[in-house]
Amino acid sequence: MVRFSVKVVGQALVATLDGDLDLHTCPQLKDALTEAFEQNSQAKHLVFDVRHLTFIDSSGLGVILGRYRAAQERGGKLFFVKADPRIQRVLRLSGMHRIAEFVDSTAEALDRV
């Protein structure tokens, strides 16, 4: 099960995730992110607040990567806020640490864009 919110803050899409992001739950997130991205042409950065994310696998990562590609085209960056060690491990396994920044707060991410 997953709960999430997606909002636009300046030039960033901030997605707060809560629960599990897997094959079953990631389509809703994908739709919400895609819609927010299309409706807000000034939004180019992606900030994922994952402090309450309890699980992620390649399906969840696929959605994030897909949106990151679109963000890249607009010249945007990718951030993960408060990824705990377990989540960080899975993110690093996929090489996310090479393309994303890990920060401690949304504010910090917004400062760095």
Next chain:
Amino acid sequence: MARHETNSVAIRELIRLAQAGDMNARTKLVEDNLPLVASVVRRFLNRGYDYDDLFQAGALGLLKAILGFDLSFDVQFSTYAVPMIIGEIKRWMREDTPLHISRSLRELAARATAAQDELSQSRGRKPTVQELAEYLEVSVEELVSAMEALSPVRSLSEHIGEDDDEARLENIIPAPANEEGLALRRALKSLEPAERAIIILRYFAEKSQAEVAELLGVSQAQVSRLEKRIVAELRHHL
């Protein structure tokens, strides 16, 4: 608290406006008195109930107090509000549903993470689930279930402390590290109290639109409309 007493005339006027349907007045009253709710909630903390649930109930009590306060009586608003807040909290505790259980599971998960750190340090290796469960005084099954539970709704009071209103804004918005941050803070100060409350609740306390709507006693559609307009205004400022 002293601030409210010296401004009691101002408060009564706000209440009058709020009861007449002025949304700005209503949200300012709510915002100003959230520390009061937090202080009441503290009395109910060691009973195993989730802080956020208690706070939400208390905030509802506050709203009821604002709308129901009889201006013809010569009492301080806080004198009337506190029993209303307590009443609403107690009502919630009586009606508490099993959904409460999943929240304590998530708190167990948080305790488990902390416990894992502690035990790792003392043993020089990560603990097994059996060792963790024993340490936390729960069953292994509960512990494993806890790692899968969703988190409770986060608390507004994590961000809004019991300081004065002016200081509160400084607490919420991180110290501006640059021109943009300063501009943002200035822009926020230029907003109406109701507008600022919405921005603070949505972007800094990270409440959902539905939660903000409930807290301020308006519809979600209204929050959505207002938020769009305010963000557009802010962008214009910045």
Next chain:
Amino acid sequence: MKNWIKLEFPGTSVNVGFARAAIAHFAAQLEITLDELEDIKVAVSEAVSNCVVHGYREKSGNVVIEASYEGQRLEIVVEDFGHGIPDIDAAQETGYTTLPEERMGLGLTFMRECMDELYLYSRVDEGTKVVMVKNIPPR
């Protein structure tokens, strides 16, 4: 100590989370850490997701999971009776897009990283079986 369980359920996405939880609880019978449990959850999630996305796609069918342990050696077998994988080598190359074919590569990479041994068996139109082994060190 030894034990085993067998689960059978439809290959639909909603069951992926359930499979993770069930196997995690089973694995918790071993002297295992939360990190190792997380590895197992990821591996199971990937394996079952593969069955749903690749094994069954437009078809429907069941997924069978057999999990067993002897001492601290845990073995998990995930099987579907669907399409099978035409080119196993290509499937195991790691891809970074959301295309279904390349997603499988990333999923298998995760499974290999999270478990100690991984064996993949497949026949076109008959199905796919993945055997995963994790040796939990004694404490």
